[in-house]
Amino acid sequence: MADEKIICETPAVRVSAGSENHRRGLELLHEVDESEATVTTAAVGSVGYVGLEPLVIASVEGKTAFFSRPSIEQVETIATTLDDETVPTDEAMAVVEHDPATASLPTPETGPLGVGFRHVLGSCGWLAPTSIEEYTELRDDLFTERAEDDPENVRGDVMGTNLRGRGRGDASGDVSVAEEWTTVYETPGDPIVVVNGNESDDHADGDRLLLESAPIAVVDVALASAIALDATDVVIYTNETETLACERTQEAAAALDDVSDTDIPVRVVTGPDEYKAGEPTMALEAIEGNHRIEARRQPPGPSEHGVDGRPTLVHTPRTFAQIGMILEETSLRGATSDPGTRLITVADDDSTLATVELPTDATLDSAVSAVELENGWNGACVGGVFGGLTRTLDVPASAPGLSGARLGTNGVVELLGDSTCMVALAGERAKFAKEMNCGRCVPCREGSKQLVDLLRTVYDGEYKRGMLRELARVMRTTSLCGFGRDASRPVTTAMDEFETEFTAHAKGNCPTGICNQS
């Protein structure tokens, strides 16, 4: 079995994998454990690079080598080399020298692992995800203890920042976290804190990464927030198909419960693997156990009328991670209008994912080298399923920067190569909206149908530009929830950036040739 604690151990082997490569990761780990070598081992979470995993991380003292997807034989060699107190370097993708006691994954200057920087991601892939021993050893106080001792101080720290919520699942997504906290705190009733980790967009990997790789920190901050807001319980809402995230969060909650004095219960609740179920008010419906999930009318929003009508704080794991940085009293980096960092998942043509952390004043193109691209890219969809299409990534990673460029803020950059037809992509996303909406309001339910039909008429030879614009605008400004407000973005941005492709399609010609096949 892997060891409980891995930090400062030497020689050490960490096998890093997310849920997708978890099984293979365990096989490789087993190989090291079975070998004659005397090494400390741990199954750690993903560092964020699904395409490179399992990643075997071999360390001796202050030197660490990384091996991407090694074979069983390679792992045997790694183990025997380590047994001699030597870091194996043959076929390593990177070798790094570092402080032997570092609590943050040491990364090379170059190559995919060197992209961005690791602030909230520091422990991901480096520390044992559910080891409370390691977690407590690294800090004087748990956030939870700090909040118990001085709730007002924690409240003040958060309410004094201009942090914005991260992700579409956050009730204060892109807007002030402090205001949300103030409303929750001031609304009469027993508040409740919800960690909304149900993101079924395959490309938006940031929340899953945090829940799998650093669950204790997420739960610790959520509990501290609950204490600071006088909340009576914490609910962690996850996707029913994400079993690893779910198990680890449960373990983390149990471990924290053992070491802290708080009696606030933490409940893990799963919701359906459906895009709509990640919308904050639909998350509330799922938590309440409604058999049918539709959005709730607002205002008032969840901060006043949340779970069972109680004042409810709904943040994503990504937002809680930023709050953790505030509580650690590290001054937040990034743009002053949107301080902190953002997790950006870069996806290449084959949907190989790499999640990196950028300060909000960096531009998106600095994330691109996290994936290897064979043929370059000629466009990108930024912001997830309902992101915006663009030809340039010279856009700041901040909420104002992204929305100014009409892109989405859900932390995804899909790189689109020559084999992607932008008109077809816009059509696919409109079809997704038509099929996946909750059915509650007219602009989204009926609007998405008409949007699909209007795009179909482009293929029939008629590009009704004005009608498309008008419909997309009304969907954006009058839909009841974020789903419908975002749903037309791929279409409008495709029209902005790739207009000639629409006119070409109306003439029966797809520039990439894809739509003309079959």
Add this chain to the structure above:
Amino acid sequence: MSTDPIWERSHDDEPDVPLAEDIAPGTANDPDASSRERVTITVDGEQVETEAGATLLDACQAVETSGDVLALCSYDENSKIGPRSECRTCMVETEQHSVIPSCSFPPRDGMTVYTDTEMATEARDVNLDLLLSNHNLLCTTCGKNGRCELQDVSIENDVVEPRYGVMHDRSELEPIDDSSPFIQIDRNKCILCNRCVEACNDVQVEGVLRMEGSGENTRIGFQNGMETMMESTCVSCGHCATVCPTGALLEQGLVDATTLPVPGFTHKTSAEGIIGEEYDHQSTQRTPMKSELETQNEPKASEPSATGED
């Protein structure tokens, strides 16, 4: 077999009046949409004072607005019904919150509202046309002709040719549910305003109707999972038909009350199919399901072994 006295058990399995928590309408736990205090706002340049409990729509209706705030799905006869805020034909523009649905936005002190800006008008026009795009607009054979709220707002809004067309392909229409001798359901005329569901669950507390499905498959259905009105637990109180703004729910006696005589063509035959014809000669007001439930619930003391399973 249980030896519990009958009065101990009676309220456990009494389907006649379902417990409020057993009612599953399939809709969200919405907050209250009215303001908690008196406020003063400006609508199209005119000052309006609203009472606590008022919505922005109430304020708009208190003055002569420049634009027609259609507000199709709102219902003001019973406070237990709505606002559902689904049709989005009540959009107005505000200086503070951009375009918002007036039926369900709590007025806030000092708000400035315009009803006839380009954005607000466009929003109402497009959303009304979107509703019509999914509507079998055959008024002449419709039982609601002349007293239909959708027809009223379409006339009010000068709809001549809905920009997305109307639902006309007969083969795509859902069959009309004609199973009940009291209420006919034509889902091709339903705008999903949810009034009937709320009338059934929140006013009558009968727990029969629900919202079901999602996306384009969203429809009104029955909480017992059955396909026709006659197989539901409907008690034929008729409240749903009373609140329905369109010809989707009609009392059978009124199905052809206001139609224009088109030979061989009636509301009943306007769609391709009809379901539930086997109940044609149903004479009682109770659906068979309802009667069955009630028989099961009859005092069992006289025949203790009849139900077996307890």
